[in-house]
Amino acid sequence: MSQYVNEVLEGLKKKAPWESLFIQAATEILHSLDPVLEKEPKYKKHAILERLVEPERAVSFRVPWVDDKGIIRIHTGYRVQFNSAIGPYKGGIRFHPNVTLDTLKFLGFEQIFKNSLTGLPMGGGKGGSAFDPNGKSDGEIMRFCQAFMMELFRHIGPDTDVPAGDIGVGGREVGYMFGMYKKLANEFTGVLTGKGQYWGGSLVRPEATGFGVVYFAEEMLKTKGETMMGKKVAVSGFGNVAWGAVTKATQLGAKVVTISGPDGYIHDADGISGEKIAYMEEMLRIDRMSVAPYAQKFKTAQFHAGKRPWEQKVDVALPCAIQNELNLDEAKGLLANGCQAVVEGANMPSTLDAVEFFQANGDKILFSPGKASNAGGVATSGLEMSQNSMRLGWTAQEVDARLHQIMVNIHKSCVDAAARFGTPGNYVNGANIAGFLKVADSMIDQGLV
Ligand code: NAD
Numbered sequence: 001m002s003q004y005v006n007e008v009l010e011g012l013k014k015k016a017p018w019e020s021l022f023i024q025a026a027t028e029i030l031h032s033l034d035p036v037l038e039k040e041p042k043y044k045k046h047a048i049l050e051r052l053v054e055p056e057r058a059v060s061f062r063v064p065w066v067d068d069k070g071i072i073r074i075h076t077g078y079r080v081q082f083n084s085a086i087g088p089y090k091g092g093i094r095f096h097p098n099v100t101l102d103t104l105k106f107l108g109f110e111q112i113f114k115n116s117l118t119g120l121p122m123g124g125g126k127g128g129s130a131f132d133p134n135g136k137s138d139g140e141i142m143r144f145c146q147a148f149m150m151e152l153f154r155h156i157g158p159d160t161d162v163p164a165g166d167i168g169v170g171g172r173e174v175g176y177m178f179g180m181y182k183k184l185a186n187e188f189t190g191v192l193t194g195k196g197q198y199w200g201g202s203l204v205r206p207e208a209t210g211f212g213v214v215y216f217a218e219e220m221l222k223t224k225g226e227t228m229m230g231k232k233v234a235v236s237g238f239g240n241v242a243w244g245a246v247t248k249a250t251q252l253g254a255k256v257v258t259i260s261g262p263d264g265y266i267h268d269a270d271g272i273s274g275e276k277i278a279y280m281e282e283m284l285r286i287d288r289m290s291v292a293p294y295a296q297k298f299k300t301a302q303f304h305a306g307k308r309p310w311e312q313k314v315d316v317a318l319p320c321a322i323q324n325e326l327n328l329d330e331a332k333g334l335l336a337n338g339c340q341a342v343v344e345g346a347n348m349p350s351t352l353d354a355v356e357f358f359q360a361n362g363d364k365i366l367f368s369p370g371k372a373s374n375a376g377g378v379a380t381s382g383l384e385m386s387q388n389s390m391r392l393g394w395t396a397q398e399v400d401a402r403l404h405q406i407m408v409n410i411h412k413s414c415v416d417a418a419a420r421f422g423t424p425g426n427y428v429n430g431a432n433i434a435g436f437l438k439v440a441d442s443m444i445d446q447g448l449v
Helices: 003-015 020-032 034-039 048-052 101-117 138-155 171-185 205-222 240-251 275-286 293-297 328-336 352-360 376-390 396-420 427-445
Strands: 057-066 072-083 089-095 124-129 161-164 232-235 255-261 264-268 301-305 316-318 341-343 366-368
Touching: 003 020, 003 034, 003 048, 020 034, 020 101, 020 352, 020 427, 034 427, 048 427, 057 101, 057 138, 072 089, 072 101, 072 138, 072 161, 089 101, 089 171, 089 376, 101 124, 101 376, 101 396, 101 427, 124 161, 138 171, 161 376, 205 240, 205 316, 205 341, 205 366, 205 376, 205 396, 232 240, 240 255, 240 275, 240 316, 264 293, 275 293, 293 301, 328 352, 352 366, 352 427, 366 427, 376 396, 396 427
Parallel strands: 089 124, 089 161, 232 255, 232 316, 316 341, 341 366
Antiparallel strands: 057 072, 072 124, 255 264, 264 301
């Protein structure tokens, strides 16, 4: 590791040692920039790393709301506006009980590089709250979303910061937040993405992240003369990203045999397709923290309590649930069982030592970091922003074709950057370097701001 990267990482650890997720994400990204920093001293001269790891702005605010029993509840809301060198801040909002400023800094930091990779003009940001939507009534969700937006609205705008959904924030929550923004700002703009079809949303946005993951997996497999056809696939999670990934993998002829939740995982040897995919959406509505009901409904499946799907023998693994859900032992197990590709759908689902293991074994197993393979979601959000600006809507086929092409382009950018800087086939280095170069050069062009 270069002296420069080391100094910046040590600085982060000294300043906020409790920000373990942010430090994990920064360590992975900065390490892979070593070859660039060595070749191009201008980045150190302009203190690009020190500036990159410091959010341009992070706001924290009170979110007061009243539950169905009439009791006053108080949460903390956050928005981290990390980097706007190449476009307005862009990144989702997460409502999940374990959200902290650390979580949102890690996600916002990743988002800078991911958004740059899409080729669209979007900076990086992320927001959220430790609000748990599970078990809340529709009225409670609406009141919380409205209270959240009552403060957030003064920090965002269609040319400033454009939030979207993430864990715990889907179409319904985006709708309640959009409604309140529209009322407060007295304008109808594309200030949020993931909107409903009749009020500015883009077709294919709901399925875009999962579709993009599988398009990316297909490109990776092609480098080995393979395709998704006939592959046995393990997916984790059963939320938005997992649902899109299961749908597209099945369409391309693969057999998806697992999905998972915080309670364990489902193994369905017959494959998860047709009405079983439709049931995933219903399960989210019943209890988004429990995958077990699937095995009660479909007798072909077994539920493995407290376990994760990576113990299954599969050709392709798609982690699509949450950060740090695939560790070193599981990475070793996947390789030993002949898995050919691990393609991340979630953000940072693999632990740092698992990522290092995959990189060290790149000749045997393909590995893609989420910032490359899950970028289809934010890319389609970018397409939603374009449609809103033009006040036009594209057909599903047109959006899907653009999404597909963007994933092909991201794959090529990663492969080219990895090869150019001496680590061919290393998608982690390729994604980080390709994402970094555009942002860093734009920061230099724009002076010290
Ligand atoms: P979601 O809320 O629709 O689904 C989340 C899934 O994770 C659910 O199946 C839930 O049961 C599971 N989960 C929650 N906590 C868990 C835990 N502690 N352990 C194991 N599983 C847990 O969210 P989503 O939008 O599908 O997001 C999933 C991942 O993909 C996240 O990392 C998110 O940041 C990332 N991502 C989402 C999008 C998007 O467009 N939605 C885009 C890019 C990346």
